[in-house]
Amino acid sequence: MASEASPILIFGGPYSNLAATEAIERAAQQRNIPPQQIICTGDIIAYCADAAETTSRIQRWGIPVVMGNCEESIAEGAMDCGCGFDEGSACSLLSISWYNYALKQVSDDARQWMGQLPRNIRFTLQGRNFHVIHGGVEQINRFIFADSDASLLEEEMAMTDADVVIGGHCGIPFARRIGERHWLNAGVIGMPANDGTADSWYMLITPGPDAIKVSWHRLSYPAEASQQAMTDAGLNTPYREALASGLWPSVDLLPESQKAVTGQRLELADYLI
Numbered sequence: 137m138a139s140e141a142s143p144i145l146i147f148g149g150p151y152s153n154l155a156a157t158e159a160i161e162r163a164a165q166q167r168n169i170p171p172q173q174i175i176c177t178g179d180i181i182a183y184c185a186d187a188a189e190t191t192s193r194i195q196r197w198g199i200p201v202v203m204g205n206c207e208e209s210i211a212e213g214a215m216d217c218g219c220g221f222d223e224g225s226a227c228s229l230l231s232i233s234w235y236n237y238a239l240k241q242v243s244d245d246a247r248q249w250m251g252q253l254p255r256n257i258r259f260t261l262q263g264r265n266f267h268v269i270h271g272g273v274e275q276i277n278r279f280i281f282a283d284s285d286a287s288l289l290e291e292e293m294a295m296t297d298a299d300v301v302i303g304g305h306c307g308i309p310f311a312r313r314i315g316e317r318h319w320l321n322a323g324v325i326g327m328p329a330n331d332g333t334a335d336s337w338y339m340l341i342t343p344g345p346d347a348i349k350v351s352w353h354r355l356s357y358p359a360e361a362s363q364q365a366m367t368d369a370g371l372n373t374p375y376r377e378a379l380a381s382g383l384w385p386s387v388d389l390l391p392e393s394q395k396a397v398t399g400q401r402l403e404l405a406d407y408l409i
């Protein structure tokens with residue numbers, strides 16, 4: 137899908153955060169990356185206030201989007217976001233307010249559009265096969281983190297013949313080598329990465345003469361505008377504070393090793409494939 141010299145931009149989780157979505161579109165324009173070389177790994181809608189406008193913005197931009205569990209749930213008119221949070225957990229309880237709010241905002245046309253989004257997008261770059269998904273290869277809401285058990289990663293990799301899988305859903309960017317293959321996560325733009333900074337993240341995949349370079353980049357945007365939108369909408373949830381503090385309201389779903397680095401500034405070195 138990409139010309140050899142030009143990067144592919146991947147991002148996840150706009151999460152109804154319109155200011156962040158506008159910022160990633162500007163970042164792509166500044167880097168001269170056209171819409172057909174951009175992929176969103178899903179969850180256009182979630183915690184923030186602008187579900188309808190964020191969806192419209194992504195639709196107008198015309199980029200390929202992989203269906204997230206939030207799109208799946210909203211398209212089906214499901215009772216909850218389908219994130220896979222444990223019942224009764226803080227994440228589960230917090231999701232109720234934003235999900236019900238978003239469900240009311242989204243038009244029938246947008247719901248229909250969400251329902252026809254692909255569950256994976258494949259492309260080839262320099263002879264490597266890439267397979268882009270939301271959560272797991274077959275389970276849309278599977279949480280896969282940088283330090284998930286190797287057996288889980290191997291099990292997921294066995295479901296695809298791709299050299300590189302790119303997932304989203306978990307909210308924290310990373311790369312993980314599994315034998316000769318690779319698992320990448322671009323991170324999300326609509327919420328910070330629980331690293332104590334308000335920035336969110338996106339990923340570039342850049343072809344080079346000897347290798348493909350994967351790099352992660354901070355997205356700085358006016359988070360106070362997204363906070364104000366939440367206040368105006370009556371969405372006074374802890375996610376509103378998280379936009380500025382860079383700390384998630386709950387770390388229930390994180391592996392212990394990642395709970396331990398809560399609030400530590402995230403640094404990601406370039407990764408070669």
Ligand SMILES: [Fe+2]
Nearest residue numbers: 179204205305
């Ligand atoms: Fe998700």
